[in-house]
Amino acid sequence: MVKKLEDKLDYLADTKELLRQKLNEKGVTVSSSDTFRSYANKILELPSKGQE
């Protein structure tokens, strides 16, 4: 059970990192020190789908 939780936490960390990288690719600056919670506002910096 502990290991499974660790795996999930690792997977979650990977997801966070993938989101961070994708946001940076999109032009939104996200550093490693930014909280996960702040990602929501980072996403809102992007244009809406269909807008450019």
Next chain:
Amino acid sequence: MGTLAEKLDYLADTKEAIKQALIDRGCTISDSDTFRSYVNKLSELPSLPISITAVYTQTVTVKDTDSLDVLRPDLVVTAYYGDGTAKVVTDYTLSGTLEVGTSTITASYKGFSDTFEVTVEESIIQLYNWDFTQSLTDSVQGVTASIIQGVTHAIGTGLIFASRVSSVYLADGLMDIGRTAEIDISAMNLATGGTPGVFTTTNNYGFRYNDNGGYKYWEVARYSGSATPTYHASDANIFNGKTLKMTIISDSLMEVYADDTLVYSGGRVDIGASMPWGLGGITNKTTAWGNSYRDMTITGVRIYANQ
């Protein structure tokens, strides 16, 4: 720090906040979508540029009174994105001021900007344009040279050609500082000698401001070193076929170009003169002022106001 359960709740709230942000931006997310799938959802959103470039290749004349929008056809603004892609954009904004000379203009897009330089010319408004297509029978009409000897036309009716191919006057005092008169001379004949009067220019060939009995005008002159120069047959046609551009620089300075060559710089302008300004022409002496004349065909006179 809270319990594990509290942390998991906070994490769930974070996921929900991200989900709502993605939905707000137009992504479709179902309850069955995994958190990891949000990465792909994020890929669906447009990118922000990470830089732009503005490359301007000027192909048109830009005036200082033009709108910045006249620059757009020659301007390519490219946005560069973090994923390595680039795109030419058109919904950029331009800022800056077009001033005579070289102006630096800024193109901005999505918070990024780049500058470029534009060569700007002075805006010139054409005030008058007379084409001389017929013999002068009236001062308002055009002229073919060497006519109407000894006739002084009424002031206030436009151009005045006082006697045979004389100086060209404006009747309304338009020859102000900053204005330019452009006179097309298709045929000029200075072969006839004579004593055109007292000249003060120090140029061998040039224009001078003449104040003769109330008639004030710029005239073509040849200064031979004496107060009363003499025209020679060899002087003929020195401006033949050229376009003379005469610009009043200041109260005391006038510049005259024959085509693109500066032929005269000097003279004065008596702004307070009671008679109309002369725009140029050939020194005229009729029986009233002398006994000689000069022939010239003027094909057009345009007067520009620099504004």
